[in-house]
Amino acid sequence: MVRKKVKIVNHAGMHTRPASIIVKLAAKHKSDFYIIKDGYRINGKSIIGIMSLAAEYGSELILEFEGSDEQKAAEELTKYFEEGFGELQGED
């Protein structure tokens, strides 16, 4: 299992659009994917789960990957989080 600590760095937070892209990225990998926030653990392949975390700017999350391609999945998704879901340009 791979665990990664990430922070929400874009100002709009983990809103509808990034949530749907996270689901799509996660679906490309066989590994199970969970996101943990404040003790809540949700399935990262479910958009309704991701959105229910209501993760705003500055939230700290733990990403959990488990499965045959866990390294690759962890790499790709962590990158997406760290890049602020591609919403950092133009922000201060």
Add this chain to the structure above:
Amino acid sequence: MKKVLANFKVKTKREEIYKGLPASKGISMGKPFIYRAELPSYNYNNDAKIAATEEITDYEEAIQKSRKELNKIFSLAKEKLDDKNLQIFDAQLSFLYDDFLHGKVKQRIKEEEKPAYQVFNEEIKNLENALLTSKDDYIRERISDIEDIKNRVLRNLVKGRLVSKIDENSIVVARNLTPADTILFSNRKLLGIATDLGGVNSHVAIIARSLNIPAVVGIKDFSIHVQPDDFLVIDGYKGLMIKNPSNDTVSSYEKRINEYSIFEKSLTEIENLPNITADGKELRLSTNLEFNNEIDFIAAHIGCDVGLYRTEHMFLEAGDFPSEQDQFTQYKLLVDHLHPRSITIRTFDIGGDKLLPETQKEANPFLGWRGIRICLDKRDVFLGQLRAILRASYKNNLKIMFPLINSLEEVLKAKEMLEIAKIQLRSEKTNFDEKIKVGIMVEVPSAVILADDLARHVDFFSIGTNDLVQYTLAVDRDSSIVSNLYQKFHPAVIRSINTVVESAKRNNIPVSVCGEMAGDPYASFLLIGMGVDELSVETASYLRIKRLMRLINYNEARKVAEEIMTMDTENEINAYISHFFNKYIGDKIF
């Protein structure tokens, strides 16, 4: 406890009269069926046993249907959406493909024996509550992204059942009915339709007339004041809704229902007499057609053509553009039943509001993406329809009509598409009417101004008065607030119609009127006087207008119309017409 309350209520029920707009003739009495489509709320009886497997199937069907709807909207509206809306749209679709959500809903239905509606609603509510706990405004506002998808699924879960639940002997009461809602009801024998919103030319009104069901619209907030155990009278002649009528009211209405039925019977006596004025002028009277259950009526009347076949209902019923083959089957059915009568098929006259997602709705759909504009943008759809019409034209009795034409370019582009369809069919060795007539709806002021130029490129004009009034006067035909300004006898409207008629005469093409004015006794009197060649009316008005035609003196009507062209106020025109109408026709019921 419940029983006591019910008794108490019966005693205190007073007659209350609500005034609306008369949208479709007829009177009936019965219980209300309160239909709330915009805000799905379905009250399950909590004690009732839930059949879990059935609930799960219903849920799966509702999800499938919602996916299909969204994918359809997506594919149709893709090029019209900006990036932001596209992504939100895409995210909405992700909800419908969230297997974890579906798994959880189904599991809960099974374990908790709760209905799908309730479980799904609760799951989305949980998400909304979670979002609400956020300190961040933007995250909280994401609720609006979910709202549309939630309502869509709930609506699909409820809809099938609601319609199957409707008691046929009831009056449908609603805040508003979309054309799709109204079509759902069209297979039922309803007693009437009453809506809070809408004007006499809104779609619900037109559909009610074509189904011959009494309707009253624009009754402000009537639907809020009606309870399921109320008793209603609907008076589609005067535009009245009477809640819990007194015994006296009921008996006076029973008397009127009787009088009208005697009048209706008297109409059948002229059924097979020719369409000819009292002084011997032959005129053409045809009907507008929308639903297949109207075909029998038309087939039973000699010389009754179809002046306007609306094809939108196929789209609304299927929730998608029908395939070429499905259309061909439908058009051929009309040809087989109605030949040798001519049938004028209008290509899809759909509003963008039916195609665009909630987030991308146009502020002014009537000035937006609709009619021929959509046809020309969606070339495949348009070509499919033209091919279907041509294929069904082998008995040479079909005509094609394009809606909402506003420039010569549109006419030429549409005809070019028709040419492509013809070339394709020739190379496929398919028979069709090589000389099929092509006409346009004149319903936009720009087309009135260009009438002479357009006339040289088409075989006929058909004046769509509903839109012509709305666009000439800048008055929304669905708005009950400005309905007093929606004036069919406004001198600008009358002169516009006259311009089109004269232009048609100059260019030797026939001109018909297929809007609501054709079915209005006063207006049809004037239209005949103006020299319109053909009136196309709703089937429900056919015999009334036929009777009127046979009472009119054509030469007198010509003189009246000529005089009216010099008048400059609606009041004056109105008074003048009613004076002569009463003089020639008398105060007979129409």
